[in-house]
Amino acid sequence: MDTIELKVDELNCAACSSAVEKALNSVDGVVSSSVAVATGRATISGNNLNGELLAKIATDAGYPSEVIDEGIDPSKLATEIETRQNKNASDWKRRAILGVSIWAPFEALHWSAASLGIEGSWIPWVMFLASTTSMILVGGGFFSSAIGAAKRFKTNMDTLITIGASSAYFFSLFIFISEKIFDHDLGYPMYFMEAAALLAIISIGHWLEATSTAKAGSAIRELLKMQPDTAEIIAEDGSTTKMATGEVGEGIRLLVRPGSRIPIDGVVVDGMSEVDESIVTGEPLPIAKNIGDTLIAGSMNTTGQLILETTVDGRHTTISRIAQLVTSAQSSKAGIQRIADKVSAIFVPIVLVIAAITVIAWVIAGDIETGFVSAVTILVISCPCALGLATPMAVMVAAGESSLRGILVKDAGSLELAGKIVTIIFDKTGTLTQGKPVVATIESENQFSEEDILKYAASVETPSEHPVATAIVKEASNRNITVPSVSNFEATAGIGVRGIVDGKNVTVIRDDAATCKIELDGKIIGRITVTDAIRKEAKSTIAELQASGIDVHMLSGDRKETALSVAKEVGIKPENVHAEASPSDKTDIISSLPRPSMMVGDGINDAAALAASDVGVAIASGTNVAMESASIIIPANRIEATAESIHIAKDALTTIKQNLVFAFMYNVAAIPLAAFGLLGENGPLIAAAAMGFSDITVIGNAIRLKHKLRKRRIKTQ
Known part of the structure; x- marks a missing residue:
């Protein structure tokens, strides 16, 4: 399956990403697509894909796009994303400052004049000019986006803002012209400053969004600075x-x-x-x-x-590939976000219908002013801008913080599933153990010293390539024992080795339990037990996982006795040990266990098992970070990173759920209040403030997650 990435511009909200995804998914050969507003990237998977065609499709949908060159330096790509995010934040900052600079002083003038009883005929003119300036300079971006969507028979978040601000402005303009040009007082107030206020407050919210998004991606920059x-x-x-x-x-x-x-x-x-x-x-x-x-x-x-x-x-380089993986993870979407995007896509049309019904109902009731104000309030309060931030902010923080621990998460979906894990399965060799046999004990017989036993054993084992032989020779080297050469070396598969050392016949006989019997001229002089050492953090990691309520299992192709011995040492229940399992057996065992499940292996001989689980975790060497069979990659010497990845995922999933509640909470609560006119004549302002507060709440929650994960990382270092 091919994968192509596009750089997509002019993405403003979840509805925008949904529109691009819908356009891309309509192309023959496309299996799936994911568009991230935060990074401005689209990832398309499928067969026989044409990058230029896909870029044209996205561009024709109203979002200028271009193919990202596969050969591009990942650090350059990350820099481009950072530049885009910083520019976006800078643009919103300019619009927010401009909006507040226009609105605040004239709003103060309006209320001051009202409180002092000043009724100068010039005041409406000032309000009109200030509001018009704000509509052009601050609202231009919103209007352009909404009009572009309308041309494609689509709606987006900017549609609500545009209709809300424009309704307030043109309603006021109609009253203004009637009074000032035709000298006819209609008896309705003007909402010029309310239109300017909407644009200013919403721009502040977008500025905070853009700034936080840029900061959330700082982990990639920290990584790249290391090279x-x-x-x-x-x-x-x-x-x-x-x-x-x-x-x-x-x-x-x-x-x-x-x-x-x-x-x-x-x-x-x-x-x-x-x-x-x-x-x-x-x-x-x-x-x-x-x-x-x-x-x-x-x-x-x-x-x-x-x-x-x-x-x-x-x-x-490794750093570049890690940065690329993190960027891809931050640009991917969790399943929960795809649901939110679908809701967002139909939310805007529904809100427009509710606003229209509200106006009609109030007009029938004989109160046009309340109907108008209520409709504008609904349009503004219903804009779920925070919905587009709810998941991406948490994913960016979690993926970034994971990378700083050496944990690489390939996509948001894996992060989401890792937070729901109920079963975790560890491969034994190379995962719970070091995968390198070492000498555990040396037992002497017939008055021979440990050094003598090692000397003779290492001599005849030196020509052998058996893992047990390697362990014995290494132990002799570690003890600085001089190993004499061997002659007449002979190896018998399944039994052991023999040879002549210093004129004596030396035989090393191996059994299934990796205990070697050393004979000198036919007499036993000692025994050497070789074992695969347990990783030092394995026991504490398993205890931590079990304390979290996760059922821990172990898979092994070794004999049952050996597997049970390791399980006992690390704290895994005997009934959760699956020994003498072939690769196909491992797949069947994983499929039979409660899900979602996580499989942790070395990523080489466990490829099928990793793929069979919901989340595959590969233990890799420092330079092997691109294992296709795994969803998450942890450092080779840090088995405890397995528990860390689950804790991070759980924290991120909790934050995502909280953010989705925050994103909808204000909307769901305020729409009925607005429809029944309970927010009063200041409803549009209250709505804009509530929408901004929704953004701030989501952003603040993501920042809280970042500080929490950072504090935990520093504490464990």
């Missing part, structure tokens, strides 16, 4: 020159000085140092790096000087 803008290239003669990181290719040697960040992923070819990889992997302690070790872009070189050879070009 240096330039890299120091080493020439063949040993001299160095600086080049823009994005222009550096693969296979180039770079010099990384102490105290500087790694510019591009690579392998150490000279030098040794300790490197802080916390920004990518979440590992708090620096890691020793020697020749042959991998280096991750964005990591901090602490003590020594390193020379690395790049393994990717400067545009496809």
Whole structure:
């Protein structure tokens, strides 16, 4: 299936994104599309897609679009999104300041004159000029958007604002002309300042929205700042020159000085140092790096000087790919938002009908003024601008904060499901365990020391590639034991190895429990037990998940005895252990467990199981961040990030639900009040303030989520 991304302009609300999605989904081959107002991006999935055609379709729908080049530097793309968001915030700030500057002083003049009993004939003229100026300079954007939608036989949020402000203005203009031009007093008040007030207050709300949206995307900027803008290239003669990181290719040697960040992923070819990889992997302690070790872009070189050879070009570093994943997640939509978008799409026409019925009812009742004011109030109070923010704000915050912990969420849908998880299944090897056998115990017989037992065992195991052999040889190396060479080496599958060491026959016999019996000239001299070490945070992570009410299971292809032993050590119930399971068995087991479920594996041999669960979590190495089978990726050395991702998702889901309530609460409560004229002649102003307060409430709740997650992150570091 193909995926194409578009940059879409002039998106103002949820109705706009729904209109673009509807247009894109009508194209042959398109399976799904998602349009994010916050980032101005459309993601289209399907077969045999034509990017230019899709961009034209979106443009013809009234939203200028262009294809995002697949080869574009992710950091450049993030910068473009940031620039767009900042420009949007700046534009709304200008309109808000202009709107308040026009409305506030003339509103004060109006009320001051009324309270002092001043009835100058010039006052209506001043109100008329001020309101007209506001309609042109502040309302122009609203009107343009509404007219554009009308031309396509559509409505959007700006339709309500346009009709509300225009109704107040033209109603007042009619009265003004009647009184000032034809000298005929109709007996109705003018609402010039109310029209200006609506535009000013709504612009303030949009300014706050745009500013908060820009700040919510700050996690990507923080990530990209970790990658240096330039890299120091080493020439063949040993001299160095600086080049823009994005222009550096693969296979180039770079010099990384102490105290500087790694510019591009690579392998150490000279030098040794300790490197802080916390920004990518979440590992708090620096890691020793020697020749042959991998280096991750964005990591901090602490003590020594390193020379690395790049393994990717400067545009496809780990940091860049992480930023791209986070951007995609922030641009995606949760299922709950798609429902909200559908509601929003039909909400505007319904409100227009309610407003029309209200006017007709009041006219029949003989009160035209109340009918007019009530209708304008309904149009303004019903504008669910906050609805378009409710989900995206929470998703952007959660995805951004997750990335700062080394947790990568691929899409909003996964984030939403992770917050509802009732069952979590862990793969054993490489997930709950380290996936690297180590020597656990050495038992001596016949007066032989542990060092002697290791020496003989390591000698005959050195030529072997068996994981148990690797563990024994490594243990001997760790103890600085000199290992003599072996001759007449012989390996027997399923049994063990043998050979001659220092003229003696040495045999290592392995059993199914990974316990090795070491014989010297036919006599047992000791036993070595090898085990796959449990990850140090596994037990506490499982306890934390169980305390949250999540049912924890373990899957393994190992023998039942081994699996039960690991389960007992980490705290998983015996009845929740599924051992000796083939890949197809794992899929069947996951399908039979209560849902939504989450599968946590290494992303390589658990691909089918990851895909079978509702949320697949892959444990990856620092440079393996693009596992197709997983929805969420956590650092290889931080199993506790599984619990963190669920907690973040739950907090985000709670915030989304709260935001949706806040977005509709004012509308649902105020529409009946407005329809029955209970808000009085200041109804339109009260409506505008309530709509703005709805925005502020949603924004404030998202900011609260950001501070909560940030505080928790700092506390656990």
